[in-house]
Amino acid sequence: MTKIKALLFDFDGTLLNTNDLIIQTFMHVLEERFPGQYSPKDCLKFIGPSLKQTFSEITPGEEDAMIAKYRAWNEAHHDELITEYPDVVSTLEQLKEMGVKLAIVSTKRNDMIDRGLEVLGASHLFDIRIGACDVKNVKPDPEPVLLALQRLGIEKNEAIMIGDNSHDIEAGHNAGVKSAGVAWSIKGEAYLQQFKPDYMLHHMSDLLSIVKER
Template sequence: MVKIETVLFDFDGTLADTNSLIAQSYLHVLDKYFPGKFQTEESVLAFNGPSLEEVFSSLDKANAEQMIKEYREYNHARHDEFIEVFPDVPEVLASLKKAGVKLAVVSTKKKELLQHGLEFLNIHEYFDVILGSGDFTKVKPNPESLNIAMERLEANRESTMMIGDNPQDIEAANRAGVKGVFVEWSCKSLADVASYQPYKTVKTMRDLEQLIIAENNGGDK
C-alpha cells in the first residue's frame, strides 16, 4: 500500500464551519433579486459547493456579476462573526505536519479572504501551499487546482488525498487521479456524493487522522 505523503484540503465546510456564513450571504443577495423565494438556510443549501459564478449565472445571468459583488461584500463584512474551526482541526493538522505529511488548501474562495480565514483560525502555519480563486482558471470539479497544488508540492498522485465536503471535491479528486475522502461533519450527506464513489468517508477529523495512520502502516489499525 502506498503511503500518504500529501493531503489537499478544501476550506469551507471542511476545515472551517462557514455553512451559516455562506447561507446568510446568499439569502442577503437573493432576497433583493428574488423576494420571498429563498427564505431559509435550507433553501440555499444546494448552492454550497458550486462556484459563485455558476450559482448566480444559473439564477440570473444578466445580474450575476452584480450579485457576486454584493455577496462578497456581505460575506467579507460578516466573515469573522460566523466562521469557526471544526473540532480537532488544529490538532490533527499539527500531527500530520509533525509526521512529515505535506499539506495544502485548495479552495474556490477568493485568495485574500482564504488567507485571512486561515490566519483568523490560527491554522495558516500548517500549510505548504494555499490556492484560492485567482491561482487557477478552472474551478473544481475540474482538477486544475489540485494539479497545481501537487506540482508545487512535488507530490505523487498515488500518495495524495483530497479532503472535502462536496461532490465537486470528490469528482475533482477522481479526475486528478488522487484519493478523494468525503467528510460527514458538514452540511452534505453521503447520499450527495455516493455516485462519485469517494475513496473513503470520515465522520470526524480524528477519523481522518486514523485513516492516514492506517494507510501509512499498511492498513493495520
C-alpha cells in the first residue's frame, strides 16, 4: 500500500472557521446591491467557488466592482469574525513531526491565506501554499492540486486533498488524488458524501490514523 506523504488542505471552512466572516461579507455587499433579496442561508452556496465565479453569476459585468467591495469589508472585519476549529494546529504539528508534507490549496488570495495562517499560528507548518494568484483555473479544476504536487515533488497516489466543499472533493477526483471531506463543513456531512470522498473526517486528528494506516 502506497504511503501518504502529503496532505493538501483547503483553507476556509477546513482549517479556519471563516464561515461567519464570508456570510456577513456577502450579506453586506448584496444587501447594498439587492436590498432584501438575500438571506444568510442563501449565501451558503457562495462558500467554495471563487469570488470571480460567484459575482460573474449574480452581477455579470460588475464583477470587479463587487469583488473590490467584498474584499474591503472582508479585510476590515477578518480578525474579529474568524474562529478556530478544535485541535487543528496540534494535529498539524503531529503530522509535521511524522514527516508528512503539508500544503494549502485554496481559491482565496495568497495574502489573505497568509493572514489567516498567521492568526491561526500555523504559518511555519506548511511547505507551500497555492492560492488564486498561482493558477489560471481554480478548483474544481485539477490545476491547483497538480501544481501543489509538482512543487512538493509528490506523486498523485501519495497525497490526499482535504476540504469542506464539493470543489475540494471534485478537484481531488479531477487531479487523480484521493480526497477527504470534513464533517464540520457548514454545508454538512451528507452534502459532502454526495461527491464520494475517499475519507470523511469527523475530527482533525482522524488524519493521524489515516496516515499511519497507509
